[in-house]
Amino acid sequence: MHKDTADVVNFLLTNHIELIREPLNGELSQIYCLFDAKDLTEESFIAIMHEIREVAKGAFVLETNPISGEEAIRFVDTVILNELYHLLKNKKRVRQKEETRSVNKADKFNRLIEYKESNFLYRIQHILDRKTQACMLASERARFVYPTTPIVPRCDRQDHRALLAQCVIIVNNKIVSLKWSNFITNGDDFIHCVQNKIHFVPNIKPKTDVSLGDCSYLDTCHKMHSCRYVHYLPYIPQALEIKYKKQLSEQNEIRAINPAICLYTRGECCTNLSRYVTPPQWIQCDVRKFDLQSLGKFSAVIADPAWNIHMNLPYGTCNDTELLNLPLEILQDEGVLLLWVTGRAIELGKESLQKWGYRVTNEISWVKTNQLGRTIVTGRTGHWLNHSKEHLLVGLKGDPTWINRNVDVDLIVAPTRETSHKPDDLYGIVERLVGLHSRKLEIFGRTHNLRPGWLTIGNQLDGVHLVDPEIKRKIVC
């Protein structure tokens, strides 16, 4: 027996799980690199392994890779190895390891990486590239649990728009009925399309000048009554609307009651039955003067400050210093804060997040689309280039291990609504990130921002509505 046999057996016994797993995969040359041996050559090491296999039959299974010719351990029987180890120990007292013989962990790792035949770095890369189970579980759960919203296909054919314009009767900017005689003479193709897609019909009024083309703002035009550009009205047959709604509500109902989905995800309990989402809560207040401490801690915070960007916006703005001085650092010990920023406020927003103790880890872009589903080319904001998107800084505080990673992307494509009304898609992203049942806060929110599971504060809300007894107790209404 080789003098190092007992050490090799002991090494196999102690590390058998790690040795068989990735990235080593039981390969003898790789195991040799990790073995704590100073004067043992790889050949001797492999010889020892063969020796052990001969002496203690069944202690491990060796397989040869047909392509590389590399020998690898596939299975280790620790009972047999243990017996062998004790035999060897009794026979010959295991030598004390000398100080000089010990190789530290970093050296072992470097030896693995430097090993000339080794594709160890590639294997590590492969492991790091792979999504973790928690991550896959979270996205799977999101896909099965979250309700879907309807997307009715849209027809973009100009000739259909023109034909439909001759068929519809518009009263007070609403399509009230169809002239069936015109409708039917236009052929099956057209009828089928109208019945199955949403169409946008030009809303031609006496003052409209068709030669000017489409209004840049379309349905969000502030001067719809005097604007001479072309605006559109959506036409969707009632039967089609009902069909989509019915299909979706059925799908969503199945999702909601599906007993097969009780997958555990970080931040969520296994079943929805044992917990409910709190109804929308709100407090009308001046955020600048409000005692934020009384609200407690949150796992996610959204803030949409009315940055003072010298534009005539239909709501009050507060200046940069006031925003910077808000004590937002008290709202979270760890979690995410999402801050909407515009133009030059981007730098200020980053500064503010840092001041409140956050690292800016991501930036979500909202690409704005208009009524006709096109990207917006004539925004109402922008000094040099028109703004066709908006930015949301994602600040991370602490190291929240409970956050569900890699479920959503950093892009929202959604239509614009009235000024500063942000897309609802964001709530879904945040809820999937921190969990449906965690405490979430929106600062500078308005009535359209109220949502189950969220507490909204802002000066344009209507009074106070609280369910959470903790906050109720602290806030004297």
Ligand SMILES: [Zn+2]
């Ligand atoms: Zn069509």
Ligand SMILES: [Zn+2]
């Ligand atoms: Zn207009």
